[in-house]
Amino acid sequence: MSATPTTPVLDKADTPDKSPAVPQAPGLLARLAANPKALLLIAALLLAAVSAAVTGSGVWPEGLTFDLRTPLSDLNAWLVHNRESHWIFLYFLLHISNTAESSVDTVVSLLESLGFIGVTVLAVLLAWYAGGAGLHRRALRTAGTALVTFLVIGLLGMWEPAMETLGLMVICVIASALVGLLLGLIAGLSDRGERILRPVFDTMQVLPAFSYLLPFVLIFDVGVPAAFAATVIYAAPPMARLTALGLRGADPVALEASRSLGATPWQQLKTARMPLARKQMFLGLNQTIMMCLSMVVLASMIGAEGLGEEIFRALSILDIGQSLSAGIAIVLIAVWFDRTTAAAGERLDDPSAVRSQGASWIQGGVVVVGTAIAAVVGSALGRVEWPDTWVVSISGPVNSATAWIEDELGSGIPVIGGTLTWASGFATHVINPMRDALQATPWWAILVLGGVLAYLAGRWRAALTTVLALGMIGGMGLWTRSMDTLSQVIAALVLTLILGFAIGVLAARVDWLDRAIRPVLDTMQTMPQFIYLIPMVALFMGGRFAGVAAAVIYALPAVVRITNQGIRSINPAALEASRSLGATTGQQLRQVQIPLARKSLLLAVNQGVVLVLSMVVIAGMIGGGALGVDVVKGLAKGDLGLGMTAGIAIVCLGILLDRVSQPGADVKRGVS
Numbered sequence: 001m002s003a004t005p006t007t008p009v010l011d012k013a014d015t016p017d018k019s020p021a022v023p024q025a026p027g028l029l030a031r032l033a034a035n036p037k038a039l040l041l042i043a044a045l046l047l048a049a050v051s052a053a054v055t056g057s058g059v060w061p062e063g064l065t066f067d068l069r070t071p072l073s074d075l076n077a078w079l080v081h082n083r084e085s086h087w088i089f090l091y092f093l094l095h096i097s098n099t100a101e102s103s104v105d106t107v108v109s110l111l112e113s114l115g116f117i118g119v120t121v122l123a124v125l126l127a128w129y130a131g132g133a134g135l136h137r138r139a140l141r142t143a144g145t146a147l148v149t150f151l152v153i154g155l156l157g158m159w160e161p162a163m164e165t166l167g168l169m170v171i172c173v174i175a176s177a178l179v180g181l182l183l184g185l186i187a188g189l190s191d192r193g194e195r196i197l198r199p200v201f202d203t204m205q206v207l208p209a210f211s212y213l214l215p216f217v218l219i220f221d222v223g224v225p226a227a228f229a230a231t232v233i234y235a236a237p238p239m240a241r242l243t244a245l246g247l248r249g250a251d252p253v254a255l256e257a258s259r260s261l262g263a264t265p266w267q268q269l270k271t272a273r274m275p276l277a278r279k280q281m282f283l284g285l286n287q288t289i290m291m292c293l294s295m296v297v298l299a300s301m302i303g304a305e306g307l308g309e310e311i312f313r314a315l316s317i318l319d320i321g322q323s324l325s326a327g328i329a330i331v332l333i334a335v336w337f338d339r340t341t342a343a344a345g346e347r348l349d350d351p352s353a354v355r356s357q358g359a360s361w362i363q364g365g366v367v368v369v370g371t372a373i374a375a376v377v378g379s380a381l382g383r384v385e386w387p388d389t390w391v392v393s394i395s396g397p398v399n400s401a402t403a404w405i406e407d408e409l410g411s412g413i414p415v416i417g418g419t420l421t422w423a424s425g426f427a428t429h430v431i432n433p434m435r436d437a438l439q440a441t442p443w444w445a446i447l448v449l450g451g452v453l454a455y456l457a458g459r460w461r462a463a464l465t466t467v468l469a470l471g472m473i474g475g476m477g478l479w480t481r482s483m484d485t486l487s488q489v490i491a492a493l494v495l496t497l498i499l500g501f502a503i504g505v506l507a508a509r510v511d512w513l514d515r516a517i518r519p520v521l522d523t524m525q526t527m528p529q530f531i532y533l534i535p536m537v538a539l540f541m542g543g544r545f546a547g548v549a550a551a552v553i554y555a556l557p558a559v560v561r562i563t564n565q566g567i568r569s570i571n572p573a574a575l576e577a578s579r580s581l582g583a584t585t586g587q588q589l590r591q592v593q594i595p596l597a598r599k600s601l602l603l604a605v606n607q608g609v610v611l612v613l614s615m616v617v618i619a620g621m622i623g624g625g626a627l628g629v630d631v632v633k634g635l636a637k638g639d640l641g642l643g644m645t646a647g648i649a650i651v652c653l654g655i656l657l658d659r660v661s662q663p664g665a666d667v668k669r670g671v672s
């Protein structure tokens with residue numbers, strides 16, 4: 001029997017190391033080397049920082065500017081001189097002007113003839129009809145909203161300007177809806193039409209409302225026609241976009257079924273496409289109504305009478321109480337419009353609410369007869385205009401409260417300082433350093449940095465568009481003022497995104513918070529831009545921080561809503577899988593929900609950019625300065641050269657921020 005062989009025992013030092021090598025985490029430089037995009041971004045940032053530190057001046061060279069103000073001023077003079085004699089005005093534009101003015105006057109006269117009782121009853125019955133009529137909850141709630149709206153308007157002493165605003169609103173909504181429907185049909189039924197109209201809608205989306213006003217003032221002069229034209233152009237795109245979206249998203253099975261039955265293209269559009277797109281079209285109408293109201297209020301700066309004129313006049317003399325009265329009336333009208341159109345949309349989508357044609361005629365007859373009876377009763381009682389003795393003035397108490405805020409809360413509060421202290425500190429420590437840094441960075445370094453950011457987001461097309469937009473700003477000689485505006489936009493955008501993402505994520509995870517903030521967000525999204533200036537003037541006495549704060553509050557609802565919806569739309573199976581692996585709440589949020597909601601979060605960023613830029617420009621009215629004040633001065637003086645160049649610069653900033661905030665846009669379309 002052979003002996004069992006023994007394995008020699010080796011000293012530990014002599015034993016060869018056969019264990020697998022533990023991979024070492026790559027260092028920072030190795031990770032950067034493996035990511036050329038990060039290297040490109042870091043190089044651009046270093047270039048901007050070093051060049052700013054070395055040169056300390058980012059003034060655009062005079063030799064690279066061109067004179068755009070002179071030809072615009074010449075065009076301004078030509079328009080003023082030929083407005084009443086040239087054939088373009090006599091045979092085309094004058095007809096638009098006269099039609100708009102006569103239509104608005106007719107509607108206002110009709111409202112005045114109905115009297116406050118007739119108008120109130122008409123509004124209540126229309127809301128009741130839109131909610132489905134009958135005695136069910138939706139109809140009664142919508143009718144109650146209308147009743148409260150018009151009673152409060154009368155009590156605040158805003159009845160007459162409210163009727164002027166409603167008269168212009170009715171005509172603008174009808175025209176905007178028709179124009180939007182026509183453009184939506186073109187974009188929804190024709191690929192070529194969609195390709196042509198898409199960049200037009202994109203540009204109109206980033207164009208602030210202010211920029212629509214000045215060209216139409218020069219064409220039509222101040223007054224209703226200019227306000228009508230600006231409002232229709234501003235408010236038609238939502239109707240067009242959503243109509244096109246609904247037509248293109250129609251169920252292919254239903255369309256194929258209509259073709260198999262021998263339907264012509266017109267019959268297919270009438271019986272299949274448009275009914276299937278009804279929900280999107282109604283949403284577009286709702287958005288168009290809200291944008292019409294926003295623009296009609298803003299158009300008070302170009303001579304449109306109504307509630308906007310009351311706010312503009314009151315803000316110009318810092319009468320917060322009077323401006324608040326008109327502001328409350330505008331908000332209530334916005335809520336009434338929003339609730340009424342939303343109820344009508346719910347009624348169309350609710351199969352149980354469908355009525356026969358005969359029942360609809362009866363309900364419509366109730367609206368007409370009820371309004372006529374109310375108008376006759378009001379006239380018989382001598383109650384056509386809202387009685388002065390029924391007006392409750394809030395101007396005095398509100399102005400007293402504003403003075404108390406300024407005296408007691410403006411500064412001097414232990415530890416926290418006060419509203420004026422916060423405004424001054426934010427401007428000194430945030431906005432001013434950011435503005436100084438942008439203005440100190442050489443113009444070519446900012447062009448490089450902007451091009452790199454856009455390239456990383458959307459490749460070459462986005463980079464080229466961004467560089468051209470920045471070059472246009474510098475070429476017009478508005479580089480320094482544009483950097484000032486850009487600093488305010490960035491500050492407001494960062495605050496908006498921090499607050500919006502935090503509130504949106506929290507609301508997505510806490511149901512009771514979502515239910516609590518929903519009505520607040522609904523109300524905030526129906527308020528025109530003008531309204532946000534009132535509390536900012538009361539709290540911060542105007543200035544750049546007031547403009548930034550107004551922009552944050554204005555843009556916040558959209559960011560919160562999109563973030564909330566994106567987080568809530570995550571596939572529950574993904575969350576359940578992460579829970580089964582023992583992920584904590586924070587890990588689920590960081591590693592599952594936020595990555596899967598990336599598209600929604602990027603959309604929130606993009607919408608925040610557009611809304612913040614729009615509001616920062618309007619804040620030029622309350623001391624925001626920079627490009628916003630140039631647009632305001634251009635409107636006030638009718639100076640096309642000043643106002644239009646500032647408006648073009650604002651559009652260029654919007655294009656810059658839009659391209660940088662839409663990652664992957666060109667990549668998805670195959671652009672390399």
